[in-house]
Every structure is written in structure tokens, then in C-alpha cells.
Amino acid sequence: MGGCTSTTARWRRSPCRSPTSTGRGPGSAATGTPCSSSAPPAPSCRPTGCAPRCSRVSGPPSTTSAAARPPSPCPPGAGGRGCSSTARAAKGWPTVFADGRGLLRALASVWEAVEPAGMDGGHLRGLFADGLAQAAAVLDEPELVAEAQRWREIATRWHALAETALPDDVPTIARLRELSATVTGAVAEGDAGAGERATAAEELWRLRAEHADAPPLDGDRLAAIRAEMSRHLGGIHDAEVAAVRRLGGLLAGA
Template sequence: MSMQNYTQFGGIHPETATMTNVLANQGFVSPHNGRPLSEAMVLGIAGGLGCGYILWEFKKHDAAILVMGFQNKWNYTTQFMQNFCDRVGVKADFLETGGAKTAAKHLGDALADGRFPIAWVDQEKLPYFYLRPMYSGCFGHFVTVFGEKDGRYLLDDRSQTPLSVDGNTFSEARKRIGSYKNRLLLLEANGSDFDLPAATMAGLEDCVDYLSQSSQTFALPVYKKWAKMMTDTKNKKGWPTVFKEKKGLYSTLRSLHEGIKLFGTAGGGLRNVYADFLGEASDILNQPKLEEAAELYHRVAVLWRNFADAVLPDEIPPLKETKTLLAKKYHIFLSCGTEADAELRQLSQQLQDMEVELNGRFPISDDTMQALFADMQGHLEQIYATEKEALAALAGAIS
């Protein structure tokens, strides 16, 4: 069902990759070049960049995870997606239900109608992520369902090859996070006759407005606050206090590296992807100053990548090994998907074993840890300063 007409797979960022591929597979094209919108354009029109920093502590499991938001309205994804649809004239139908039977019917009906529904799911319940059970319900995710065959749902999830999950498992993944209400998004493209310059400008203005807020949770000041937390010994959320016993430090550093460089960001907190959008927007709006802003966001992306590598320094052997294993795992998944399941399972088990061992007993001295935190603070201060410079250039280009 549905799968015969689905030919574009893969992508970078779950929220934008799903919308990009669904519309491309529906034949939706841009009026300026007659080709499907790039993922960079989808990101930019939807509102572009965001900021976010939340440190979750799992004291029961000697673990901690750092969650970062790099897209506009990263904590209000339905609004992010709705804004994009409104700006390009695509109809968005959000289907929700608390019941498993109705949820299955919604999905079955959509596939029977030849639709490609985007589903809200729990990462831990999808077997190809190989997450520890303790993370059940912690990390939301987005996949496109493009067919059903022999009791298995066929999924598009950033890999260049299709994935499949059995029906019961997928049902569990959809219902695990109660606030999602088994949500599906159905997109309906009504041709491609929309005002691309207006949609592009709306996305640019949204991004500038969002990043310019004073919030220390969802706007640029979050990075200034985060930098302070790296060496603050008085705040209970300061890293010297949270990680005084080093418990959970390993998983936090790993999640920081993974979240910036590997999972859905194209290696630099989405800043490179947004810079690509600015390059396209410059041509669409005939505004050369956007190219200058694009160069600054490329520079910010480099700073984010450097920061991601710095938190897993080669001088600390288990962190160097973690960095190597993660890079290998992501490369295999994105290029081969579950066709390389045995190797993915082996790499994931190695990483899980290291997490269990090192979260409770991290092999560095107090002095080494404090030096690492100070170095991270320096990276964050440089990122914050350059992010502000890039935002000022962006605001000036559209004023």
C-alpha cells in the first residue's frame, strides 16, 4: 500500500526530512525552478533556527542526558510544521487519538488512500535505535510511513534505504509518549502555485524574531547561560555541582557530541543547513546581504563542530573510542540502514556497555574534569558571540 510511488528517501533533520520527502514524493515543486524544495528551504521557510538546552538527570541509573534544540520552535513541533504548510499553501491534517484501534485505523486509511503519513514516535521503541530501556518515553521522533507489507510498516527515517518495523512494535512506539496521542500528519499539496518570495521572507522574519527573544531557555541567551553553568559552583545546575561525583558525566558528554554533530544536524547544529537556505533565499529575494549572513552561519557551524569534538577529547581514551564508534554507527545507519543490522547491533552494544561502565566510574581526575569544563565554557562563549554576530547580519539583511 502506497509504497509504489515513494522514491525519495533520507535526509538530515527528522522534522524537515519527513516533510521534504513527503512533498517531493507527492510531486510538489518550487515555482522558481520546478524542482522539489530542498530540505534547507523547508527548514528556512518553517522558521529556521532555534536554541535550547535542558540537562536531564537520571540519578536512579547514574545517567544524565543533554537535550538541545536547534530548530525554530523545537519544543512546539506541530506549530513549526503548520507554519511551513501555511506559508507554502499545503494542507496539513493532524490526526490524534488516545485509542490504539483508532490509531491503527488512521494509519491504515491513510496508506490505503495513497498518502504518506508522518508519525510521532518514541525512539526507544524503534528497534533500529538500540536504546537502553531506561530511555523509554524520553525522546520523541518523527518518521514517514510509506507502506505496509506482510504485517510490517515501511519507514523513511533519514537513511538512504527503507526501514521496516513490525506492526505491534510500531503501535507501541506511537502510543508510548501519551502527549503525542498517536499523532499523524497528512500533507496535501495543492499544486505548486504559491508565493515563494513571501514564504521565504516570512521564514526569515520568524527566525530573527525567535532568536532575538530574551529567553534563557529558547533564544540566544541560552548559550550565555549555559557557558556560565560550566564553571558555576554555587548554582545547583552548575556542572561542577551536578557532576561532582562524575556520575552521568559520560552519557552527558556523549549526548552533547551526538546531538550537535550526528543526530539530525548535518554536523553543526543545523547551522550549515540554514546557511544553505540563506544562499537560496539570496537568489529568490535578490538580496546579496543574505550571502554575508550565510557565511557567518557557516562559521558558526564550524564552531559547533569543534565544540562537539572537544567534549570527547582524544586525550581521554574511552572518549576517543566513543567518538569513533558513534561516527561509524551513524555512517552505517545513514548509508545502509538495517541492511547492516548485525554491525549496527554490535556497535550499539559496545556503546551501551561503555555507558553502563563509565557513567558510574568515570576515569578522570577532578582537575582534568574542571579543565574540560573550562574548555567547554570557552567554546560556548565563542559560539554565543558569533551567533549574535550572525543574527545581527541576518536581521540587517531583511530590514
């Protein structure tokens, strides 16, 4: 793959951030977001597998990139066919995780990427909505207020996806979520949270190792989770495509 450049912006390739990635899950290079000179990815795209990450470092944005494209966390395992619930899909989860190995890690990575309590920053749709609301006041464009509300509604869809991927009614999963949030909070505290961070991280990795070969969920529950995730992703896709189109129309008429 060639250099990460375009005529309107220069892009920087970042190395994969997960030294323990096995390449098995949907966050691997097989389903990550590669750099492309013809179709540059969203600036905040951050797959946690070994696909290169691109971020804008300079150059003016295109006509619609600044406002019509919301930030995207690109949650691992939450993209297109990679989360398909059908076994016929080559990259569908029933195929990729047929033996159960790595499945809990993939489900956890969805939750961590989408929720701000995770280690990846969250889906950022609420932040995008806040920006639209502020722009509505600064630019005297009241239509943007309605668009901000649409993105807040989309944020609730992402939250529902995360809750589906990692249900907290399962004690082991609830503890895994708690530990992930504890590590995130302790990291934010800096040196003051070092002890708590180390303790929580040790238990977190132990739990992940214990369930590395199979998640603490039976077959019927896993099938239901996959189907529900697929349904949520379809709704998110349709809602975001429509919202971007509406926002683009407002910009074109400005």
C-alpha cells in the first residue's frame, strides 16, 4: 500500500496499538480501516487491530469533511459484514469465532471503543452534537439545533450496541466492565492512581485469559447477541447516513 497522502490533506500512518493482537478478530487488518489516497478515512478512525490508523496532520479539509462527517471511533468488531450474524458471511462472527476463541475479547473491544468508560474514548457522537449546537448559535443557523438532537439520538443507538455486546447481567462480564472502567479512571488520575490501576489491570487480564477460549455465555445467548448487534448496526448505519445527508444539504444551501 502506498503512502497515506491526498490532494487536500496529508495523512499519517500509525502503528497498531495492540501488541497482543492475534489478527483473529474483526479489529485485525482483514477488517480494519486501511489508508487510501482515493478515500481517506475519518480523522479519528482508530481500529485496535493491526490495520494502519490515519489521522489528519495538516492541509485544509474538503468541503464537507469538517461538519458533514462526524468523528468515528471505528469500534473493532462493529463494522459492516464483520458483525454479520449469518454463518454464510466469510467474515461473519459465527465463522470467525466458530471455536469461541477470542470472542470475549472482541465483544469487550466493542464496548470499550463505544463507551467512554472504556479505554478507547467512546463513540464521540455526543461531542459532535455539542459542536453542532454551538455552531448553531455562533453561525445563527437554528436548523443545526435539530441536527444536534439527531446526533444525540444516534449516540443512544451506539450505547445500546455496547450494552448488547457486553451484557452486565452476566457476573463475569459485569466485573470485566467494572475493571475496565477502573483502569481508565486510574489512568486519568496519573501517578495517584498507579496502585489502583495495577491491581485492576492484573485482575482484568486474568479474567480475559480465563475466558480467552470461550466467553461466559451459552450458544443461545451468543446467537441472540449477534443478531441484536447486527440489528443495532443496521439502524446506526441508516441513521448516520441520513443525518450526514441532511447536514450536507444544510451546508450546500448555506
